Amino acid sequence: xxxxxxxxxxxxxxxxxxxxxxxxxxxxxxxxxxxxxxxxxxxxxxxxxxxxxxxxxxxxxxxxxxxxxxxxxxxxxxxxxxxxxxxxxxxxxxxxxxxxxxxxxxxxxxxxxxxxxxxxxxxxxxxxxxxxxxxxxxxxxxxxxxxxxxxxxxxxxxxxxxxxxxxxxxxxxxxxxxxxxxxxxxxxxxxxxxxxxxxxxxxxxxxxxxxxxxxxxxxxxxxxxxxxxxxxxxxxxxxxxxxxxxxxxxxxxxxxxxxxxxxxxxxxxxxxxxxxxxxxxxxxxxxxxxxxxxxxxxxxxxxxxxxxxxxxxxxxxxxxxxxxxxxxxxxxxxxxxxxxxxxxxxxxxxxxxxxxxxxxxxxxxxxxxxxxxxxxxxxxxxxxxx
Ligand code: NAD
Ligand code: MG
Numbered sequence: 001x002x003x004x005x006x007x008x009x010x011x012x013x014x015x016x017x018x019x020x021x022x023x024x025x026x027x028x029x030x031x032x033x034x035x036x037x038x039x040x041x042x043x044x045x046x047x048x049x050x051x052x053x054x055x056x057x058x059x060x061x062x063x064x065x066x067x068x069x070x071x072x073x074x075x076x077x078x079x080x081x082x083x084x085x086x087x088x089x090x091x092x093x094x095x096x097x098x099x100x101x102x103x104x105x106x107x108x109x110x111x112x113x114x115x116x117x118x119x120x121x122x123x124x125x126x127x128x129x130x131x132x133x134x135x136x137x138x139x140x141x142x143x144x145x146x147x148x149x150x151x152x153x154x155x156x157x158x159x160x161x162x163x164x165x166x167x168x169x170x171x172x173x174x175x176x177x178x179x180x181x182x183x184x185x186x187x188x189x190x191x192x193x194x195x196x197x198x199x200x201x202x203x204x205x206x207x208x209x210x211x212x213x214x215x216x217x218x219x220x221x222x223x224x225x226x227x228x229x230x231x232x233x234x235x236x237x238x239x240x241x242x243x244x245x246x247x248x249x250x251x252x253x254x255x256x257x258x259x260x261x262x263x264x265x266x267x268x269x270x271x272x273x274x275x276x277x278x279x280x281x282x283x284x285x286x287x288x289x290x291x292x293x294x295x296x297x298x299x300x301x302x303x304x305x306x307x308x309x310x311x312x313x314x315x316x317x318x319x320x321x322x323x324x325x326x327x328x329x330x331x332x333x334x335x336x337x338x339x340x341x342x343x344x345x346x347x348x349x350x351x352x353x354x355x356x357x358x359x360x361x362x363x364x365x366x367x368x369x370x371x372x373x374x375x376x377x378x379x380x381x382x383x384x385x386x
Contacts, residue, residue: 002030005272008088008107009098010034011042013203014121014147017265018096018272019050025278033087035099035107038062044069044077051075054090056083058103085110094272096147097122100205101328102321102370105129109363115140119271121147123222124328128321129366130225144226145271150219151226152267153245153258158227161250168249169229171219172239173298174199174262176211179240183302189341191334199242199262208331209305212344213298217309218327221320224313231314236306238296243285261285304345308352317357318369325373326351333381351377 005022009015015034022029031050036043040062047055047070056078057066063079070077078086088095088107095111096119097104104122109129111118113136120126126133137144146152150171158166177196178186195207202210209215216236223234237247242262249255260266263282272278300307305327312319330344339347351373360366 002028003094003272004030004032004092006033006087006090006092006095006111007031007098008035008084008096008104008111009100009122010046011036011039012098012100013201014096014098014264014268015046018098018268019046021265021269021272021278021280022050024281028278029272032092033090035084035087037099037103040066040069044075047075048073054078054087056080056087058084081106089114089116093117094119096268096271097125098147100124100203102128102324102367105363105366109133109136112136112142112144113140115142117143117145117274119145119147119268121268123148123218124324126225127218127221127324128370129360129363130221130320132360132363132366134225145274146222146226147264147267147271148219148222149262149264149267150246151223152270154223154227154248156258156270157246157248157256161248161256163228165250165252166227166229166248167233167251169223169227169234170237170247170249170255171216171223171234172237172242172244172246173213173216174210174242175238175240175296175298176213176215178211178302179238181302183342186302187340187342191337194334194341198240200264202264204335205328205331208334208341208344209327212305212341213303214305214309214327214331214344214348216298217306217312218324220310221313231310236298238298240294241290243287243290243293259285305348308345308348312352315357317359319352319355319357321360321366321369322352322355322373323348325370326377329374329377329381339381347377347380350380 033054035056038059060079066077084107088111097108098121105125108125194211247257261283269280312323326348330347
């Protein structure tokens with residue numbers, strides 16, 4: 001029996017890596033549904049290549065184009081929010097949640113509520129609705145398999161051990177393209193410089209987050225919801241080679257780590273084949289050739305986003321939603337050439353300081369806080385720029 005797979009965000013970096021793995025193991029997997037934001041051409045190509053029966057483009061204005069491209073095939077086209085949720089809940093064995101940003105929250109949550117095994121790449125969904133999502137997973141018998149490399153590493157290091165024996169999680173971070181850059185030079189960083197990650201090839205938004213270390217901050221929040229440890233028991237360690245993907249320290253002083261070359265196909269394959277394993281074309285680790293691994297503490301002065309994310313995690317309530325929404329808007333604005341890289345954390349800090357911090361009790365409330373924060377940040381940026 002082939003495993004039926006849904007890919008939410010099939011046209012993105014994680015989506016493409018997933019398809020690459022599936023095409024290498026056609027006897028193990030069958031793609032049943034795929035989605036994209038706006039690129040109907042790429043989506044129709046993916047549907048044709050994988051044999052998916054449902055293809056959903058979020059942008060309704062692309063529906064006609066998608067339908068025309070799918071004409072005469074066995075794949076049905078659809079568009080809009082509800083169709084995304086339909087794709088997330090069609091009969092399947094595994095849902096790859098790889099939409100970027102809070103836009104992935106509703107479909108990811110729908111897959112959880114349908115009791116699916118969810119391979120979670122979309123960290124923003126967990127950052128904004130961590131408690132609601134983990135509660136729903138428990139209630140509906142869903143399984144969350146972390147695809148983010150750090151969380152996947154931790155998941156692997158926890159296997160076969162008792163959670164109560166864990167004393168600390170240590171999330172590694174490459175430090176990004178500006179690891180050794182001064183604040184003054186970071187002020188002038190261009191989007192092209194910011195997305196040029198030294199070790200990983202990823203979508204634009206997460207690449208900017210990696211350059212500001214907001215990505216590691218979001219990952220602390222993600223780890224908190226996935227593994228249940230408080231902020232004080234989670235450390236961040238800069239490790240420029242990205243060979244150790246994260247570590248777990250146990251009460252006896254043992255530290256377990258997961259290593260591998262920096263290739264997202266390894267954690268994606270782990271989720272695809274779980275609880276088994278599968279072959280990947282990832283380069284094998286040659287530690288003798290690497291010769292040495294470096295580590296350093298993160299510099300919170302140059303990378304304030306990491307401090308802000310930790311503060312939002314500790315504040316709880318709506319703070320992680322506000323942090324995430326303000327960051328998403330600021331990153332898009334930086335990529336559009338409207339603000340400086342260093343403005344991103346400044347905007348997030350200002351918006352967090354003004355936040356009332358009521359805890360949301362439904363996904364509807366999460367989405368409303370997200371929407372209101374985006375509007376607030378847009379107004380703020382307009383006021384500064386005019
Ligand atoms: P990407 O930008 O390359 O792809 C994003 C995908 O989401 C695309 O298919 C796009 O069409 C879709 N999408 C974007 N906006 C949407 C919307 N409003 N509605 C519906 N679909 C939408 O991003 P990526 O690098 O593949 O990252 C995807 C997620 O995985 C992110 O949450 C990211 O943080 C996480 N992640 C990525 C990597 C990586 O190596 N790329 C590693 C760890 C975690
Ligand atoms: Mg990561």
